[in-house]
Amino acid sequence: MPAARTESLSARHVAETRAALIRVGREMFSTIGYQAASTDEVVAGAGVSKGAMYHHFKSKRELFEAVLIEVLSEYGERLAKPKITGTDEWDRFVKLALRYVEAASTDEAFRQIILIDGPAVLGWARWREIQRDISLVGVTEAIGRYMDAELIKRMSPAAVEHGIIAALSESVMYVAHAKDRKAARKEMTAVVTTMINAFRADRP
The missing domain is CATH 1.10.10.60 (Homeodomain-like)
Incomplete structure (x- = not known):
């Protein structure tokens, strides 16, 4: 041969x-x-x-990280599908963020691997790094566009990005660990919507 x-x-x-x-x-x-x-x-x-x-x-932990990256990568691809519709771009941004909250309630693999075991196995810093680089890229890109278009109030872009991503990370943890995830998702939907709208620049 x-x-x-x-x-x-x-x-x-x-x-x-x-x-x-x-x-x-x-x-x-x-x-x-x-x-x-x-x-x-x-x-x-x-x-x-x-x-x-x-x-x-090298270890079960390293295998777990590879699995977590695969799940997050697939989730990132699904995040923008089907196409998000809305009255304007800001409305679509809110819906994009809410899809993350939805996954914590309805996707068992996402919930167990990413939200339950992820921080515990990999450590908070590594978990957040992977999450930011893979699954929340769409959110990061949207924040950059809105800063350029002055749709977001004038603040440090890095601080706004960190604040929104940190809040979304905590919101999904709240839903994932809740006994009644459906109810928790409803509660957090209202909170996330209110929070993101607070960053919006005043309309002329």
């Missing part, structure tokens, strides 16, 4: 092994949580050896 063909098959095998570990890890982290999921069960479910797992991930 030609060397190029062998290398291609090897690369595909490596990619398939990593994908299998992430797939099984995601399923287990979503259903039983990080603490209850054992490395032995993950490798058995993926049909690989522990050595193969540690070739890709």
